[in-house]
Amino acid sequence: MSPPQPSRVDPKIWRACAGAAVQIPKLHSRVYYFPQGHMEHASPSHYLSPLIRSLPFVPCHVSSLDFLADPFSDEVFAKFLLTPLSQSQQQPFQNDNKEARNDDDDEDRENNGVVSFAKILTPSDANNGGGFSVPRFCADSCFPPLDFRADPPVQLLSVADIHGVEWRFRHIYRGTPRRHLFTTGWSKFVNHKKLVAGDTVVFVKDSDGSVSVGIRRAARFAAAIETPPPAEREGFSRSTTGRVTAEAVAAAAESAARNAPFEVVYYPRTGFADFVVSAEVVEESMKCAWVGGMRVKISMETEDSSRMTWYQGTVSSACASENGPWRMLQVNWDEPEVLQNAKQVSPWQVELVSPPFALHTVFSPNKRLRADQGSGLLSNREQDPFFPMPGFSNSAMGHMTGFPNSTVGQMDKPLLSYESFPAGMQGARHDLYSPLSFSNFLNDNSYLYMGSGSFGNNPVQSLGTVTTELNMSSSQSDDLSPHSQSSFHSFGTEFTGTRNCDTKVGPGSILLFGKIIQPAESDLHDADCMERDGSRGSNKLKTVEACYFSK
Amino acid sequence: MSPPQPSRVDPKIWRACAGAAVQIPKLHSRVYYFPQGHMEHASPSHYLSPLIRSLPFVPCHVSSLDFLADPFSDEVFAKFLLTPLSQSQQQPFQNDNKEARNDDDDEDRENNGVVSFAKILTPSDANNGGGFSVPRFCADSCFPPLDFRADPPVQLLSVADIHGVEWRFRHIYRGTPRRHLFTTGWSKFVNHKKLVAGDTVVFVKDSDGSVSVGIRRAARFAAAIETPPPAEREGFSRSTTGRVTAEAVAAAAESAARNAPFEVVYYPRTGFADFVVSAEVVEESMKCAWVGGMRVKISMETEDSSRMTWYQGTVSSACASENGPWRMLQVNWDEPEVLQNAKQVSPWQVELVSPPFALHTVFSPNKRLRADQGSGLLSNREQDPFFPMPGFSNSAMGHMTGFPNSTVGQMDKPLLSYESFPAGMQGARHDLYSPLSFSNFLNDNSYLYMGSGSFGNNPVQSLGTVTTELNMSSSQSDDLSPHSQSSFHSFGTEFTGTRNCDTKVGPGSILLFGKIIQPAESDLHDADCMERDGSRGSNKLKTVEACYFSK
DNA sequence: TTGTGGGCTCCGAGCCGACAA
């Protein structure tokens, strides 16, 4: 039946199933491992042993990396073999960039031609004996075109799950008004995979036209369907914890403390931060002098996973206590209800929106850009009140530390309209990150002073803004769904990306979620063209890659 | 759901599920462990490592004994902890008898009041959506009586599986002609337990009237539905091997060689011989001078597990080569087609029918007694052509060894009508059983000479023939199924048992399958009586016990 | 565009007696 061993998964498919928000460092790249972040995947109580407390971060080399899928739940996960790096092995900053650029080439090749679409199952989708409402865009972009001369148009789709097992779905276009549906075969799939409303299915079309389906389980049922491992896995755990045990984390930390290679398993989960992060990304973010009052934004997947949305907030505290940089930023989000799990974030998760004194700019939370607000599409750059003002962005970094009192007051305080800083910001010390200190790891110059002066030392091409290629699917095209009510469908990664802390922004700088991207004006109708070259597709990943290389 | 750990099972229920042919030595008793026999359960190729070859048998003490059930297949199995015995710990023969007699008391108490019935599932029984044809005798003996005034008589039976999980079956008595059926609930059971035609269900009524159901899986599908242990046991192995691994056998043998305690797991399987055998049983059988030409019989369960049948054959070779006593007898069975797996047997599996010169007696294979040939019931003793002739049986044992040439020729050869002995009988040596030799283990006297002289040394009461109590179920009784076509139903253990090698036959001497029993004439109609004392029942086990104590 | 509800169909699970071995 289904394989008892985790399946090895094509990285293209894996990335589509994990979601675009997941950034997996490259094999043989340099990373930071955060034991605390690891523990968050294991223990909801976040209990930190003294050992883990003494290891706020561990510089490592990714010695092996497997993209795997759970044989029971179909969920994807990654297995890293991390080798702690001694100081002598730590590469200079520039080398990283070179590596990263190569990796980008790799990644582009990996994702070339892959189109994916994720849908959260509705109760109707998950009903026993029911069918599946295929979103029009999913059908148009991921499935072979129907013959709309037939009445009704219908085809038998063969779709491979993450293990390569084929499932057959009857894909029909019917009803009034017409819509795409899966009928025969769908219920069998739902039952066999034990899908419930709230779970997500991800359809992936590879460059050869073959279609795969992945699954992301909803985390809502936590400890409900718990089963004792390892035997008898008729059911599987829906818990967000449990796959990663506190013991495994302790073992990893213990090895890390001995500078011995260790294995970590990472299950992508919305709401959980990556705990193995590209060294460049971390170091980049740590060059910034994080202080309270800064306006930051964080990118999140939209509910349907097809786009990214920015949410904004204000840093209330940049106090790291003894935890190192992990979740050192406390942020009051403008919409706290949608960011329950992100009250404390790590610097590399967010981007600075504007220097503190830019808070004077008129800001209405209601005007926060959402990609699904189509009106913002054509002129995001002009409409974005947080678009960087070049002179400010550099001067904001001319300060020494992210720690309060001694530095915050001098320039920022007078400019801030906030009356008070949280008490937690008081009393942080400069020797916080021992024994493994970021200031040891980076050269002091780049760590402490990243003003405009550092820009000239950076050999990497400056690329302040990257233009996103926007693909529009035309409903008038015969090979797509006819009778579309709206002529345009926007998709891809749409947001305003700015990098205020550092002017060094280039192809190698995958920051946050790798999207330092700004949509430009575009209304091309190139469905025919896409059809010809076989990519057709316009999924988010492809869009991102095309962006880098069309530049 | 179902427990992932093996369930501990009531020994009464366990024995009923394992079948009466299975003899499990008692806790704290002395046994022989046969690594070769163990290996037969693991590897069909019967490959024997040099270590195992060097250990033809290991005298052990049963230090712990668990009666367990597989959580997935419901099959019962036993787990022994065996402690190898040094020579100084080996008990004299007489003590064993005393222990054995006590054990018999225990066993009788354990099985008191337990009634069981086994049925091999027909295709109709195992059909999805179908019901279960309850044999009349099963309904009458194992289930609470129906109210036959109702039309139709019907009840809801609550039946516990081997793990204690309750299953509910609608038990109805209907159809023309009337018969007992399970309808509602049966199909669910079949599907959940993945029963197929050929599997056996065993219904067990305990003394308190509660009903249990056990399962014996057919072995026919061997390597078909193989699943890789230990994870993902939606299916389970129907292989006869696989539960016991060659590695486990090697580990046991390795411990045994070091005189260290070791664990063995035993799955009862028809066609596979027990490899942990009561020391007394083994030693008893080894006192005989086994030679080719001897007529032997072996007891087998009838297909429906409700009775035992004797099959006869002629020893063609008694050469043990270097394997010790394990399967040292090569037997040409009169009906080889029904005894495929028993061409080579161990001495304790068979009983001598007559001394070699008794072959002159007129013998027709067609007259072999079968318990289901009712005509043999009333006068087995007189009709049995192989009934022992006391004078002969003792004199047959006045010979020194079971090994050929030097001894065989003297008395036996002239009396045998067989022209030739297999070549394998040549060349066996007396020092065969080193380092652990039976002749070391037993005192030389009892081993080499077991003529009539040894009888007087035996303190145990002589009991040459034991009478079986025969229970007859009367169909006229109102509380049983009405309208029975035949007035009598015979059941219980019906055969002729003789012990020719040794006159010492007593309550403690459970030989072969523990049935040294001879049916006597009986036609009692005691259904009412049985009903009153609550035992009602007359299952095979109870019959055997009653036999011992009615004497 | 797509989620949900209700109606309808159809298949198979499940119960039955007839019949025969």
Next chain:
DNA sequence: TTGTCGGCTCGGAGCCCACAA
């Protein structure tokens, strides 16, 4: 006595459109 067959029923799986968000 009991295994199997075919008929029948009934419930639910599964497909459809209407309607509404």
